[in-house]
Amino acid sequence: xxxxxxxxxxxxxxxxxxxxxxxxxxxxxxxxxxxxxxxxxxxxxxxxxxxxxxxxxxxxxxxxxxxxxxxxxxxxxxxxxxxxxxxxxxxxxxxxxxxxxxxxxxxxxxxxxxxxxxxxxxxxxxxxxxxxxxxxxxxxxxxxxxxxxxxxxxxxxxxxxxxxxxxxxxxxxxxxxxxxxxxxxxxxxxxxxxxxxxxxxxxxxxxxxxxxxxxxxxxxxxxxxxxxxxxxxxxxxxxxxxxxxxxxxxxxxxxxxxxxxxxxxxxxxxxxxxxxxxxxxxxxxxxxxxxxxxxxxxxxxxxxxxxxxxxxxx
Amino acid sequence: xxxxxxxxxxxxxxxxxxxxxxxxxxxxxxxxxxxxxxxxxxxxxxxxxxxxxxxxxxxxxxxxxxxxxxxxxxxxxxxxxxxxxxxxxxxxxxxxxxxxxxxxxxxxxxxxxxxxxxxxxxxxxxxxxxxxxxxxxxxxxxxxxxxxxxxxxxxxxxxxxxxxxxxxxxxxxxxxxxx
Numbered sequence: 191x192x193x194x195x196x197x198x199x200x201x202x203x204x205x206x207x208x209x210x211x212x213x214x215x216x217x218x219x220x221x222x223x224x225x226x227x228x229x230x231x232x233x234x235x236x237x238x239x240x241x242x243x244x245x246x247x248x249x250x251x252x253x254x255x256x257x258x259x260x261x262x263x264x265x266x267x268x269x270x271x272x273x274x275x276x277x278x279x280x281x282x283x284x285x286x287x288x289x290x291x292x293x294x295x296x297x298x299x300x301x302x303x304x305x306x307x308x309x310x311x312x313x314x315x316x317x318x319x320x321x322x323x324x325x326x327x328x329x330x331x332x333x334x335x336x337x338x339x340x341x342x343x344x345x346x347x348x349x350x351x352x353x354x355x356x357x358x359x360x361x362x363x364x365x366x367x368x369x370x371x372x373x374x375x376x377x378x379x380x381x382x383x384x385x386x387x388x389x390x391x392x393x394x395x396x397x398x399x400x401x402x403x404x405x406x407x408x409x410x411x412x413x414x415x416x417x418x419x420x421x422x423x424x425x426x427x428x429x430x431x432x433x434x435x436x437x438x439x440x441x442x443x444x445x446x447x448x449x450x451x452x453x454x455x456x457x458x459x460x461x462x463x464x465x466x467x468x469x470x471x472x473x474x475x476x477x478x479x480x481x482x483x484x485x486x487x488x489x490x491x492x493x494x495x496x497x498x499x500x501x502x503x504x
Numbered sequence: 505x506x507x508x509x510x511x512x513x514x515x516x517x518x519x520x521x522x523x524x525x526x527x528x529x530x531x532x533x534x535x536x537x538x539x540x541x542x543x544x545x546x547x548x549x550x551x552x553x554x555x556x557x558x559x560x561x562x563x564x565x566x567x568x569x570x571x572x573x574x575x576x577x578x579x580x581x582x583x584x585x586x587x588x589x590x591x592x593x594x595x596x597x598x599x600x601x602x603x604x605x606x607x608x609x610x611x612x613x614x615x616x617x618x619x620x621x622x623x624x625x626x627x628x629x630x631x632x633x634x635x636x637x638x639x640x641x642x643x644x645x646x647x648x649x650x651x652x653x654x655x656x657x658x659x660x661x662x663x664x665x666x667x668x669x670x671x672x673x674x675x676x677x678x679x680x681x682x683x
Contacts, residue, residue: 201671202664204642204649234624234674235643241621243537250550251532254557258525351558399547 191217196224206231257394307354308406310344311391314361315410317341318384319417321368322377334369341365357387374426375436381418382443385411389453397461404461408468415475419443423479447476524564528557531574534645535581541640542585542633552588556581575647582637582655589633620678627677631670638663639670 191199191213199214200206206228210218218224317337324330345358364380371377388411397404423440426432432440451473458469535556540549559580560567570576628636634656641652653663 198668201668230675231671234671234678237620237624238639238643241625243533243540244546246546246550247533247536247540250536250553251528254532254554255525255528258528 193217193221193224196221197227200224200228200231203231206235303350304400304403306348307350307358308403310341310348310358311361311388312406312410313337313344314341314358314365315384315388315414318361318365318368318381319413321365322381322418322422327369327372330369334365338362338365357391360384360387374422374429375432375439378419378422378426379439379443381414381422382446385414385419386446386450388414389450392465393453393457397457397464401461401464404457404464405468408457408465408472412468412471412475415472420475420479444479447479451476524561527560527573531577532557534574535577537644538578538637538640539581539585541628542582542637544629548588552581552584555584555588559584574645575651578641578645578647579655585633586657623678624674627674630677631673632666634658635666635670638666639674642667 196214196217199211203209218228317333321330321333324333341362345355345362348355348358350358361384364384367380368377388407392404392407392411395404395407426436426440454469454472457465532553536549536553539552539556540546543549543552556577560577563580567573567576628639631639637656638652641647641655642649647655649660649663649667653660656663658666
């Protein structure tokens, strides 16, 4: 073999220094230049193996693992909706700092999936709010029947993760509930839970890479907050017919506001450009709610509700 | 993603969730490394790595039959990259420009190693994605050419040719810059 042939062999070899055929080895034993060529290729391989990865490699791994860690806790939580919601809120908060494009853990989507998911979610939000704002129960039923089969089929056919589908199902189930109930406090409570789901999705979205998606989710969050929660709280207060259970429910709803504001602040800090306008609007809504929560109205220290006795000091 | 509906946590009853997390921990960096060098940018690498492990979740039964989990995952990653590339070509999307990430160097070897490594990375960006993939899978993962060829949908002979190309160009580049 000549040097040219040996070099050709080396350039294609699985390993330039090991497993050389007899004729290559024989030539290299007598040719310093070819030995150096083999060593040079081995150094190149070694250099390649030593190249570090960007910091995003480890960060993205931790975000994915954090999402995996959250999902079983949420699933194994007791079936009561409140506990499950709390756990998911915690997951959103703890994963919020670690997430990369597409979301964390169980909320990871490809770009195409994210679009399809958000479209369906928008559809469900609109449907819920329309039903909730209907003037009569008959109208609610009509609005429900218009879309229910189609939405149910879309959710069933979808190719999203089980946890992502669970969010869609929560919205669908709420539509179901609305046609068989007429309870402003119950609606406010349920819509509050649904808003929290949107907040969780927003917290899991990387605003730097997906500003449109983040903005879209926060816009929907504000819609649900204002048209689903605040409107219903106002209706409940205006009715003057809130019993003790209703009062407790609203107190619990409002008690979670500081955490919601904290979650919103975290999103704002991570993605100020994508989220400022919507988050400021949400915080204004919570401020208004806090100011309205005076003694005698809704919130801790609420005054005497229907059927409740208060012990006063004489 | 051509996924069927994914049950992300199929095994919470019997601890398979924990096994999957261990698998992610063990192989994430290898997958990331491959798709990073194939795509040339961190954004695509993050998405493709996540995509790979989501696809793995959908195919846990198939994965459990593999004797070489890492090689299987790298194959899934390669397919994810090729799927994305096909979609981008159809949509005429412009691929992100390559990153040239900063380099951590060891004290004492600082300048020489950094320069050579930067040169190697810069030279890599001049290679085709397939050539980069062949070089990386052979050098980093020590996969045989036959397996690399199967992953990339080519022949063993073509894989060897890509390796020839990669080594020739990288060595030439390093020699040129060294003067």
